Amino acid sequence: MVLSLENKIFLNYISRKLKLKDRRRSTRNLKRRLRRKRSQERYYSSLRKSRFIREAEELFTSIQIFDPADMEWTSVNSGQALPSEILEWQNRDQIAYWKSRAISLEYENRMLKQHLRNVYAQTIEDYSKQCEMEDDDSGKYSNRSEEKNRQKKASCRTKKKLVTPNLPESKQRADDMKKLYGDKSQKIMGMETAMQLDFERCKEQGKPSYWPNLPLKLRFE
Numbered sequence: 001m002v003l004s005l006e007n008k009i010f011l012n013y014i015s016r017k018l019k020l021k022d023r024r025r026s027t028r029n030l031k032r033r034l035r036r037k038r039s040q041e042r043y044y045s046s047l048r049k050s051r052f053i054r055e056a057e058e059l060f061t062s063i064q065i066f067d068p069a070d071m072e073w074t075s076v077n078s079g080q081a082l083p084s085e086i087l088e089w090q091n092r093d094q095i096a097y098w099k100s101r102a103i104s105l106e107y108e109n110r111m112l113k114q115h116l117r118n119v120y121a122q123t124i125e126d127y128s129k130q131c132e133m134e135d136d137d138s139g140k141y142s143n144r145s146e147e148k149n150r151q152k153k154a155s156c157r158t159k160k161k162l163v164t165p166n167l168p169e170s171k172q173r174a175d176d177m178k179k180l181y182g183d184k185s186q187k188i189m190g191m192e193t194a195m196q197l198d199f200e201r202c203k204e205q206g207k208p209s210y211w212p213n214l215p216l217k218l219r220f221e
Contacts, residue, residue, distance in 0.1 A: 096198050100190035106184050107174070 083089075177185035 096194040099194040103193050104186040104190035
């Protein structure tokens with residue numbers, strides 16, 4: 001059977017239409033599957049997130065958060081008074097804590113002063129270099145303001161005297177503690193100093209004797 005040219009063109013047109021329709025259908029199906037997959041992923045992720053939030057809230061409600069710096073000593077039994085030994089220990093502990101805070105703040109104050117001295121010295125050095133560069137540039141182009149340049153150089157030389165920082169005596173110990181404990185070194189140094197002072201005070205007041213070296217006799221009958 002021989003087809004005419006018009007029939008061939010019509011058949012080609014129909015086949016192209018069908019192919020295009022199939023392609024569009026497959027594309028729509030693919031997009032639909034992708035949307036379904038994304039919606040499922042969003043749903044499962046929302047479930048995981050809600051479960052995590054619920055567990056975190058339960059954990060936070062079961063944990064009591066407090067700041068040791070703002071902690072106040074209170075009796076466990078509100079109707080009963082604490083023994084004098086416990087009250088004395090609490091007072092000593094509070095005094096040692098505030099002593100350590102004061103020592104750490106003093107050390108931090110010294111470090112800040114040292115930093116300010118270094119910054120001031122560096123600023124003066126940079127200013128003197130800038131003055132020298134400006135003087136060199138101005139001398140290349142004009143010789144009219146020689147007197148002004150000399151005065152400027154003199155003022156720069158007077159300002160160039162750097163402030164020698166007063167290094168603390170315990171700088172080596174502070175560096176060692178910084179290597180060991182990092183950012184918490186100041187607080188730990190203050191606590192160690194407060195504990196050492198408290199120990200020496202108790203030693204001077206009590207004058208304790210050494211524990212006797214007695215042999216331990218055990219009988220097994």
